[in-house]
Amino acid sequence: MAENKNEEFREYLEKKQVFDVLTSAFVELYFMDQKPDDPLHFLMEKFQEASTKIVVVKEEETPQQSG
Numbered sequence: 001m002a003e004n005k006n007e008e009f010r011e012y013l014e015k016k017q018v019f020d021v022l023t024s025a026f027v028e029l030y031f032m033d034q035k036p037d038d039p040l041h042f043l044m045e046k047f048q049e050a051s052t053k054i055v056v057v058k059e060e061e062t063p064q065q066s067g
Contacts, residue, residue, distance in 0.1 A: 021050040 013019055025046035029039060036042045 017050065021047055 022043075025043050028046075029035070029042060
């Protein structure tokens with residue numbers, strides 16, 4: 001039963017693109033010549049950027065209502 005819950009959680013994170021954002025952020029951080037003093041803040045910024053992009057895409061996909 002625990003395996004099923006773990007799998008469902010993994011699928012949820014994958015569907016919400018959490019792994020994609022983390023992987024991209026880690027790769028970018030790895031290749032930076034000047035590492036940030038606060039890597040957690042760097043990751044939070046990357047999640048914020050990703051969240052903003054998702055909102056913009058959803059807004060573009062939503063049909064405009066004429067009023």
